[in-house]
Amino acid sequence: GASASCLNGTLRSLVSQVAASYGSVTVASTCRSKGHNRRVGGARHSHHLTGNAVDFRVHGNVRGAIAFLAGPGRVGGYKHYGGGRFHIDTGPRRTW
DSSP states (O other): OOOSTTSOHHHHHHHHHHHHHHEEEEEEEOOOOHHHHHHTTOOTTOGGGGTOEEEEEEEEOHHHHHHHHTSTTSOSEEEEEETTEEEEESSSSEEO
16 A cells, blocks of 8 residues: 655645545555556656655545645645546646
8 A cells, every 4th residue: 555654744744634624535656666656657757756746535525625735835736637536746836
């Protein structure tokens, strides 16, 4: 499973805030080795390689979590894949 211990403290805190406010959270991916990142089709310079990205699912108020995470200055990279599945990272501000 995904380890929270390797994860950037800011992201760990944001995931905790989401869980406290919008429903339970299942973390799918935190830190990845280069090999694992390649196997899952991650970006070559993925923030997952350095513990600066997390993928997770919110079980609850997904719209509330979207509004919270997409808020100004909250995260760098932000993606909602649908169904409450998110990617956030501490890189430059961008969405895709």
